[in-house]
Amino acid sequence: MTRSLRRRLGVTAGAALSLVWPVVAVIAAESARDWLKAMNDALATKTYQGDFLHIADGHIERLRILHRVRDNEVAEHLLTLAGGGREVLRINGELRCFLPDQQRVLIETEGPSGGLLGTLPSFGAELERNYRLELEGRERSSLGRESRILAVVPRDGYRFGYRLWLDAESKMPVRTDLVDAHGRVLEQLLFTALVVGGSLPDSAFRPSLDATSYTAVRGPASRPTPSGVALDWHLTRVPPGFEVRSVDQQAASDGVEPVTHVVLSDGLAAISVFIEGPPPPPRQAVAGQGRVGTAFLSSRVVSGHQVTAVGEVPLHTVDLIAAGVLPPDAPPGALRAIEPLAQP
Amino acid sequence: MSELLNEQLSALVDGELPVAETALLLKRLEREPELAARLARYQAYGDLLRGHQPHASGDGLRHRISAALKAEAPLTVAPDRARVARLWTRAVSGLAVAAGVAAVSLVLLQQGRTSAPTQGVAAAVPAGEPTVTGTPVQPPKIAAAGVVAQASTETREPVSYVTPAPRPRLQVMPQAELARYVMAHSEVSAPLAARSVLVHLVADAPVAESPDP
Numbered sequence: 001m002t003r004s005l006r007r008r009l010g011v012t013a014g015a016a017l018s019l020v021w022p023v024v025a026v027i028a029a030e031s032a033r034d035w036l037k038a039m040n041d042a043l044a045t046k047t048y049q050g051d052f053l054h055i056a057d058g059h060i061e062r063l064r065i066l067h068r069v070r071d072n073e074v075a076e077h078l079l080t081l082a083g084g085g086r087e088v089l090r091i092n093g094e095l096r097c098f099l100p101d102q103q104r105v106l107i108e109t110e111g112p113s114g115g116l117l118g119t120l121p122s123f124g125a126e127l128e129r130n131y132r133l134e135l136e137g138r139e140r141s142s143l144g145r146e147s148r149i150l151a152v153v154p155r156d157g158y159r160f161g162y163r164l165w166l167d168a169e170s171k172m173p174v175r176t177d178l179v180d181a182h183g184r185v186l187e188q189l190l191f192t193a194l195v196v197g198g199s200l201p202d203s204a205f206r207p208s209l210d211a212t213s214y215t216a217v218r219g220p221a222s223r224p225t226p227s228g229v230a231l232d233w234h235l236t237r238v239p240p241g242f243e244v245r246s247v248d249q250q251a252a253s254d255g256v257e258p259v260t261h262v263v264l265s266d267g268l269a270a271i272s273v274f275i276e277g278p279p280p281p282p283r284q285a286v287a288g289q290g291r292v293g294t295a296f297l298s299s300r301v302v303s304g305h306q307v308t309a310v311g312e313v314p315l316h317t318v319d320l321i322a323a324g325v326l327p328p329d330a331p332p333g334a335l336r337a338i339e340p341l342a343q344p
Numbered sequence: 345m346s347e348l349l350n351e352q353l354s355a356l357v358d359g360e361l362p363v364a365e366t367a368l369l370l371k372r373l374e375r376e377p378e379l380a381a382r383l384a385r386y387q388a389y390g391d392l393l394r395g396h397q398p399h400a401s402g403d404g405l406r407h408r409i410s411a412a413l414k415a416e417a418p419l420t421v422a423p424d425r426a427r428v429a430r431l432w433t434r435a436v437s438g439l440a441v442a443a444g445v446a447a448v449s450l451v452l453l454q455q456g457r458t459s460a461p462t463q464g465v466a467a468a469v470p471a472g473e474p475t476v477t478g479t480p481v482q483p484p485k486i487a488a489a490g491v492v493a494q495a496s497t498e499t500r501e502p503v504s505y506v507t508p509a510p511r512p513r514l515q516v517m518p519q520a521e522l523a524r525y526v527m528a529h530s531e532v533s534a535p536l537a538a539r540s541v542l543v544h545l546v547a548d549a550p551v552a553e554s555p556d557p
Contacts, residue, residue, distance in 0.1 A: 043536060053373070054547045060373060061547045065539070078546050086546045097527055097545055108527040142356065162536070178540065189543065192370060217524065246532075263532045270537065272529040290522040293544020297525055310529045312537040 032133035035150050038171040039164065042196075045069050048172065049204075050194035051081065056187035056293065068200040075205045087207055098211050105214040127267035130155055130241040141165050141174045142190050152268065157181040158239040158317045159269045160294065170196040178294055180314065186294055231262060233275055237324025239317055241266040257305075264311075264321070271311030273321060278304040289315060298322040303329075353379075 049066045062081040068074070076090040087098045095108040127133070132153040141147040147165040154161040157180070165175035176189040231247045238244075242264045249258045257277025264271045279285060285306040290297040296315040299308040300322045307325045309318040352369050373379055523545055530538040 040536065043539065053370070054543055056544075056547075059547075062370060062373075063543060063547060078542055080546055088542045088546055095527055095531065097523060097542075099523065106523055106527055108524075108531065164536075173536065176536065176540070187540070187544075189540070261528070268537075270529070270533045272525075272532060274525065274528070286521075292522050292526045293541060293547075295526050295529065295541045295544065297522060308525055310525045312533065312541060 032135045032150055033127070035135065035148060035166055035171070036133065036152065036164075039150075039166050039173055042171040043067075043173070044074075046170070046172070046196055047198060047200060048170075048194065048196045049200060050191050052189050052191040052194075054187070054189055062192075066200055066204045068205070070199075075200075077205050079208060087209065089205060089207060091205055096207075098207055098209060098214065100209060100211075103214050105211050105216050107216055107218050109218075126241070126243075130159065130266045131161065131268060136163075138168070139165065141167065142192060143167070143174055143194060145169070145174070147174055153179075154181045156240070157314065158241065159266060159313050160186065167194075167196075170194075172196055231260070232328040233260065233262075234326040234328075234330060235262065235264075235273065235321065235324060236326055237320050238264065239320060242271065242321075245270075269311060269313050271309060271313060271318060271321060273325065274306070274308045274310075275325065276306040276308075279306065289319070291315070300325065303327040349379075 047068045047070070049064070051062060051064050054061045054063055064077075064079055064081055066075075066077040068076070073092060074090060075092075076088070078088040080086065086100065089096045089098075093109065097106040097108075099106065132151075132155060134151040134153065136149040136151050138146055138148055142165075146168040148168055150162075150164045150166055152162040152164070159181075161179045161181070163177040163179060164173045166172070167174050172191075172194060173189075174191040174194060178186045178188075180186060231244070235244065243266075244262060245265045246261075246263045248261045248263075250261060259277075260275040262273040262275070264273070276285075285301040285304060286299060287301050288299050290299075294312050295310055296313065296318050297308060297310040298315065298318040298321070299306060301307070302325055305327070307322055309322040309325075311318055352365060356369060526541055526545060530541045533541060
């Protein structure tokens with residue numbers, strides 16, 4: 001073969017590859033998006049029960065989840081297998097978290113969105129702007145079944161990513177690794193037993209502990225009023241990729257201003273911003289930070305109001321948003337435009 | 345740590361442990377945090393052997409992983425040659441399958457352009473018959489009231505870029521307040537994230553409340 005022929009073949013092969021490669025990439029991305037959507041649908045619409053390990057922060061715990069979808073209503077029961085620990089029940093649009101260590105039960109009523117089934121992400125083009133979706137191959141899962149590995153890689157440090165082992169048949173995530181932008185694994189959920197389908201009796205959705213003496217505490221978004229209210233507060237520091245999706249106003253307890261609940265999303269991760277009026281004495285609005293697992297919170301006191309940003313995103317993301325919330329009467333000079341944000 | 349236990353942990357991660365042994369091992373994992381930490385490491389090292397670490401790279405990472413492996417010589421991946429060969433074979437065959445899938449996808453795309461649109465994965469999900477995997481799950485048993493879950497343990501886990509690393513607990517806000525907001529937020533989260541948040545509410549060891557700042 002002559003040198004010129006080899007060169008021509010090389011150029012032709014390169015040109016062919018450059019034409020085909022974008023098509024391959026698009027196919028791969030769409031296929032990954034299909035898997036992500038199938039998983040989301042499975043989680044929200046299938047009845048299932050399973051035992052899984054939760055590994056995070058050097059701890060490991062065995063948990064059980066029972067999830068029933070019947071007549072478009074979701075019932076869910078989450079509890080530790082150690083017994084007597086905390087439990088979460090979601091029945092008919094009401095979420096109850098039993099805290100035996102505090103003798104309290106937290107009650108949250110779902111908003112007008114219709115709860116879990118009404119909030120499925122659409123996985124549109126914006127998802128691709130904020131995350132890279134990759135199908136990484138096939139592997140036998142901890143259940144001994146074939147699974148497909150899907151990586152949801154964040155494009156910047158304002159959000160977390162996932163690596164998911166999706167059961168090839170049911171599309172359920174049988175192993176979930178939550179990772180940060182550097183690939184560090186923050187938590188793992190690993191199913192050791194899973195039954196998808198069938199039916200679950202009502203008795204499966206009763207607390208396994210006696211909570212009759214517990215104090216009931218209602219959450220900030222209870223007793224919702226119709227949504228679609230205008231947001232008169234200002235969100236001046238919103239990281240790239242996040243947009244306001246909804247603004248609801250919910251009645252709080254008697255004599256207290258309604259709670260404004262702003263939801264931001266980047267197509268996958270959601271962040272809630274709660275703006276609450278001054279609490280009745282002796283309570284006071286407090287500033288601070290917190291974390292429950294992979295959900296981070298940042299609270300500020302702004303004009304006497306309690307402003308809290310919470311989401312399954314890094315602390316600096318919710319911190320940034322909370323710090324940029326300004327009251328309706330903020331002077332024009334304070335409403336500075338969103339400056340380019342440094343990469344965290 | 346016996347060789348048998350190492351093999352069992354390894355088999356659990358690979359999905360090769362018999363159901364009866366799995367149940368016994370899981371009970372032991374609850375009692376022995378060191379064993380649980382080792383399970384996490386086995387998963388991590390298994391991932392590395394299979395090449396599932398695309399997000400972190402560089403010599404620094406290699407050195408740290410190699411140091412972690414050396415520091416834990418008796419505990420970590422010292423699998424037999426056959427096992428390593430099996431893992432590599434699996435990885436290589438995975439690549440071959442992926443290449444095959446890519447080729448088939450191209451063909452399907454071309455067919456789709458001339459006939460009906462290609463069906464997504466969601467459409468391929470079988471409906472109707474329940475899918476049964478793993479061991480059956482019994483309905484929750486009634487437990488004694490007022491017993492608090494105990495999950496606070498110390499581990500001697502080395503610094504790792506793969507296993508969930510311990511992070512400082514931010515507990516500036518009172519815990520009940522945190523839970524209140526997280527629960528309200530979970531209503532607007534995607535199902536996967538919502539599940540994760542609720543799991544943490546249940547799994548997090550009770551922490552003494554700190555005074556309001």
